Every structure is written in C-alpha cells, then in structure tokens.
Amino acid sequence: MFTKDKNVIIAVSNNKNLFDRNKIDWSELECYGLTKDEFGKSKVFEKMLESGKSPNLYPVTIKKDDGNYLQGFPRLSFVRKLDGKIGLDLHFPQDLSDTFNVPFYGYTFSKEEQKILRDTGNLGKVIDLTHPYNGSVYPCFISLDSITNHLIAMETKYLKIPDTIYGVKIEDGQKTFLKTGKIIRLEDMQSEKGNLFSGFVQVNANISGLEVTNDYDVRIRELLCNNLNIPTHFKGQEISIRDREQLFEGKIVRMSGKNGESPVYVCMNFFTGKAEYMSCKFGDNIQKPLSKRHITNLNYKSVNIRSKNESGHSRKTQRSA
Incomplete structure (x- = not known):
C-alpha cells in the first residue's frame, strides 16, 4: 500500500559504484540474514554497489510473526532511505499473468503492449503514469524485469544520451528516437x-x-x-x-x-x-x-515511490496496490 511519503529522487553519477558501501544499513540487511562479514565480501554485494540490483535471485531468511524463520529467493535492490542510509528491498518473482492484471500507476497495458514487453523487455514508447496520491503525471519509459517479471518505470526527463556510443556519433534525429523509447541501429x-x-x-x-x-x-x-x-x-x-x-x-x-x-x-x-x-x-x-x-557514461536519475513498513524502514513499491 502507498503512503503519502514524497517521491524520493535517486541520483546516479559517473562513479563506478551507484551506492556508497559506507552508508549501507547493515542492521536492516542482517534482518534478512545478510551479514557484513559474509554478504559484504561477496561478488553479489559488489555487483549491487555498481548497479543497485543483484544479478539474480538471492537467498534470504525472513522472520515470521510467530518467531519462526522461512527462506525466500527474491531479487535484491538497494534503496536510499530518508535518513541517508542505504536499505534493502526484496522483489519476489511473480507469474507474467499477474504482472498485467492490475493497472500500473493508472495505466492499463493493451494486449499488444503486453506482448511487446514479454518479447523484447522494453515497451518502446513513452507513457504517462499517475502518482497515486498527488495526481501528478510522469512521462516514463517502461521495461520488464526478466528475472522477477515486475514492471519498472523510469522518468524520461532523467535520461542523458551521450554524443557517441562505442565510438559511433549519435545524430540529433537518433537522439530524438531514443528519447521517445524507440530503438535505433x-x-x-x-x-x-x-x-x-x-x-x-x-x-x-x-x-x-x-x-x-x-x-x-x-x-x-x-x-x-x-x-x-x-x-x-x-x-x-x-x-x-x-x-x-x-x-x-x-x-x-x-x-x-x-x-x-x-x-x-x-x-x-x-x-x-x-x-x-x-x-x-x-x-x-x-x-x-x-x-x-x-x-x-551517463548521468541519470530515477524516481521511486516508497512507503514505510511497520519497522519504520522506507521501502520501494514497484506497482500500485
């Protein structure tokens, strides 16, 4: 469920890592069995510092209300919390049939759009998404996470296109195509x-x-x-x-x-x-x-809508309730 928390802007620079290892909230990660001594020395952790997400599903332990523990296999992602620390979000895989069964921030995908996302991973155009509380409209690119089958949105205004890609100059017309979500060769x-x-x-x-x-x-x-x-x-x-x-x-x-x-x-x-x-x-x-x-070689930002759970941690929500 959403709360009335403001949008949190995640800024990404040209540094090798998107996230600062010194700001990791290990007390939160340890709640899922991810310790600094073990997980903090793993290749998955280093990959997450670079990209923000685990490359694949990763085992975690979750404490149940009755005090017992269960093991789950979500995809992990780092999120910046309001206090400046870096917390953890869990994204459990879902069936593709569940991905499109409710509107995504107010947008309902057509059968053709669903097929495009399933086949290519990217929608290939810009659509308007609506904030569930303040009603603001955000033009966004849409992609499908192939590991979890979750829909991912990125605001168009945060895309920065370089002048060259692997040594090839990008013409203005090609940049226009990319800004509208289209593919170029x-x-x-x-x-x-x-x-x-x-x-x-x-x-x-x-x-x-x-x-x-x-x-x-x-x-x-x-x-x-x-x-x-x-x-x-x-x-x-x-x-x-x-x-x-x-x-x-x-x-x-x-x-x-x-x-x-x-x-x-x-x-x-x-x-x-x-x-x-x-x-x-x-x-x-x-x-x-x-x-x-x-x-x-890009500077970009993405918007994530987050809500607080009962423990007070700020959590990122990927789809509307």
Whole structure:
C-alpha cells in the first residue's frame, strides 16, 4: 500500500559504484540474514554497489510473526532511505499473468503492449503514469524485469544520451528516437577489445539507461521466442523448473543416472533450438542468449515511490496496490 511519503529522487553519477558501501544499513540487511562479514565480501554485494540490483535471485531468511524463520529467493535492490542510509528491498518473482492484471500507476497495458514487453523487455514508447496520491503525471519509459517479471518505470526527463556510443556519433534525429523509447541501429561500433560490431540501442528502464544488443543476440532472441524447445523430462525424470530456467540461460544441467548409470549433462543448442546430451561436462555454460551491453557514461536519475513498513524502514513499491 502507498503512503503519502514524497517521491524520493535517486541520483546516479559517473562513479563506478551507484551506492556508497559506507552508508549501507547493515542492521536492516542482517534482518534478512545478510551479514557484513559474509554478504559484504561477496561478488553479489559488489555487483549491487555498481548497479543497485543483484544479478539474480538471492537467498534470504525472513522472520515470521510467530518467531519462526522461512527462506525466500527474491531479487535484491538497494534503496536510499530518508535518513541517508542505504536499505534493502526484496522483489519476489511473480507469474507474467499477474504482472498485467492490475493497472500500473493508472495505466492499463493493451494486449499488444503486453506482448511487446514479454518479447523484447522494453515497451518502446513513452507513457504517462499517475502518482497515486498527488495526481501528478510522469512521462516514463517502461521495461520488464526478466528475472522477477515486475514492471519498472523510469522518468524520461532523467535520461542523458551521450554524443557517441562505442565510438559511433549519435545524430540529433537518433537522439530524438531514443528519447521517445524507440530503438535505433548503429553500425561499426567498437568494443572495449577493439572488435567492430553492429547492433541496436534502446532505453531500458530496468537499468535506468541505454542498452546495446548486438546482431548475434537479436538473432538468438528471435530463435528463443519462436523455436526454443526446453525439455521437461529426461528418461522418465522430470526436469525441475529451476533446471529449465538454467537451460534457458545457457547453463549446463546435471541429470542423475538411474540404476547405476553415469550422470548425463544437458544443455541447449541455441542455433537448433533443441537440447543436447553429454556424458562429460566441458564447461559451466554455453553462449548465453542475451549478453547485452550497458552504456555507463551517463548521468541519470530515477524516481521511486516508497512507503514505510511497520519497522519504520522506507521501502520501494514497484506497482500500485
């Protein structure tokens, strides 16, 4: 539920990290079993300092009203609280069917818009969202968090577009397209290693910036949408939902052998769209389908509507109640 708290502006600079490790409210994180001695030394923590979100779902412990504890697997994000400290927000995955079943800050997505978000992750245009208390209207970019299936909004006025992207000059007309959420194509961009590549650029509200997808990733995404056949069983054994998600991400899954048989390793061939089975594991993963690049030489801000929970912590709410 929303309270009448004011909007909180989160400012992001050119520093490597979005968040200052010295301002982390460890007393709040420890409520979820995340300690400074362990979590504070993890790679996930370092990633969160850089981007604000955990790269994947992460295990936490939550104390119930009866004093017992349960374990959950949300995506984590840092939020700046009103006292200047940095707290934690938990985003639990939800079914896509639940993502669009209520208006999102006053906006109802059409069937076509829902399909675009599911297929591409970005709406590709600007829409007006309404603040639930003061009625103010905010033009926003909209994206879908592929990990949690939550909708993410970013105000258009906080987008800063650089003059060049990977060495390619951005013309005024192209900047106009990007500001309206549309996608543009750039040729002969140069990667950090000096390799030339071509691809597409679009605003992604989930990262509050621009995202570059190269031609290889676009072809693979089209294949995934149309032809990818994730197996549900192997020799009578059910492949769990978690393992199927791993296969979709390009990971190799181990299936136990029956009656003394050797284990079998399963992976997806993203060119044929079919699963392949191996008796030996040759690596940790296959070519991942969407290795997108994020533009980091931007100054940007995003607006988050937050409410206070019973413990007094300021919490970010992603969708209307």
